Amino acid sequence: MADTRRRTLLLLPTWAVIGVLMLIPVLLMAVYSFLTKEFRGGVEWQFSLAAYDQFFLTRGLFGDEPAAIEWTYINIFWRSIWQAALATLLCLMIGFPTAWFIATRPPSSRAIWLFLITVPYWVNLLIRTVSLKFLIRDNGPLNEFLIALNLIDNPLPLVNTNLAVQLGLFYSYLPFMVLPIYAAVERYDTALSEAAADLYASRWTTLREIILPVVKPGIVAGCILVFVPSLGAFLAPDLLGGAKTFMIGSLIDEQFRGSQGNWPFGAAVSMVLMTLVLIVLMFHARAQGSRR
């Protein structure tokens, strides 16, 4: 009995943190999304479905036409999903070999490689994103380098493109891919690869049928850790992209800025985003659960 009570007591801080920092804000967001907007930002405590209506439906410019599906925000979502998926794929393609390389170094030098991976992340994300913009702008080092090599005549217009946003997302979240995969690969028993080769599997078959399935939990964790924050990112699209590369994060960010904002709408967009993420995670959980 005393044991149970002590356990409860010891877990109290954790529950408090989860409650105060996670549940209450999410509940607040859910409540706000069903309230009426106030014009200088903030909310009026009056129930309204206006925010969701604005997100999903359109009634024409003057609001007098029959309700039809509003594509503007759905398109922003679609573009965000697409961008985040691409960033995840890019991170996976670069992150997996990187993680493999580090995990196969002698134990003494692994710590150094991991340290080098994390060093850039000691600098604030905003600063890093601005630096990236500086690197790829028209008369920035990258373009001048390419011109000096005579590979191109005119600077490549990289800033304000989807490619720049991609680069930004990729650069921001790469370690979140590398670290979980590293953890999985480091535990991988190379005798399994030898056993596969012993049983007549080619290198390619060994990768596909043995290595990838065994380190899959690390890959899935890395993909979730990159995909989810990429989906809601707003720094990279804001700083590196333009109007054409508007993402969900920027849309939400805009709703809570100054007097132009619309808190209930921002909250509603957040709720839709969270629902999407939960659906992704549920699929993941089900895939994990169905494994014997």
Added chain:
Amino acid sequence: MGIAVDIRHAVKRYGTVTALHDVSLAIDDNAFFTLLGPSGCGKTTLLRLIGGFEETDGGEILLFGQDIAHLEPNQRPVNTVFQNYALFPHMSVLENVAFGLKMKGLDTAARTARAGRMLEMVHLSGYADRLPSQLSGGQQQRVALARALAPEPRVLLLDEPLSALDLKLRQAMRVELKTLQEENGITFIFVTHDQEEALTMSDRIAVMHAGTIQQLGTPREIYEAPVNRFVADFIGETNILEAEVHAVSQLTATLSLAGQTVTCPAAAITPGRHHVSIRPERVTLAASGLAATVERVIYLGTDLHVITRLSTGAEMRLRMQNAGRVTPPEPGAAVHLHLEEGALRLLAD
């Protein structure tokens, strides 16, 4: 009987360390062959060279007359039972056993049937759908065996497969392994550091030390006629004493041991100071013989172990069966030891 694996002047180096020094070895087809030695003696390296997991730095490895030294592991018709089994954790027992057959291109029906028969052979028929993590160590061991035997290799390599099992299971598996080898009619190359394991299962044993083969022979030859101090000491228990060899004829050698002149089977050595070995069970208490003082008597259940000291200061152990009628000597007692002459072995170093 043909030769299954012929190793000629194999050399393997890791950086500045030489793991194998010019090893030559011919292994008969359809034999249970054991590579025996302490850790770091090169036995596992030799096995890995045969399996193709390491490249030789010199020499040839012939499998049924064909040089395989530069073939990848997946091109060699040998299979391996790994030390910690290396079962694929994400596959069921049946999928594990069928993996090699799948890689060989058998269709699903054929490989399921064969994998099922293999599981039957190792008494695991009811476990086909389990994951390796749901099996005990002994069961995993048998899955590893079934998996390696399924593609019908002509040579099976076993890398200390019993070392992770507890004693009872290990003893049962020894018999089972030997039976499997005889039933399947293929060559087993078995690596172990356990001399008892080697003696009970093998047709022939190669005792290895420091990257070379010290002695090659049947279990009886290795145990009863060790050629040097390493082999005598590593296999079983023994007494090693210094002796002065006076003359070596074709059949016998004459030598003096602790003041007594004795004869023993000859060896290819010249007269001079040499070491001789005698097993403790071949030394008996007698009315006359080498004078010694009893230091300690150890009770071992079936046996009694008596540690004595000779007048020269050398230790001599003897083992007597605890047959009931024996009264063990008291510590401090003066006794005489009889050495069975045929059991004395002259050692090359």
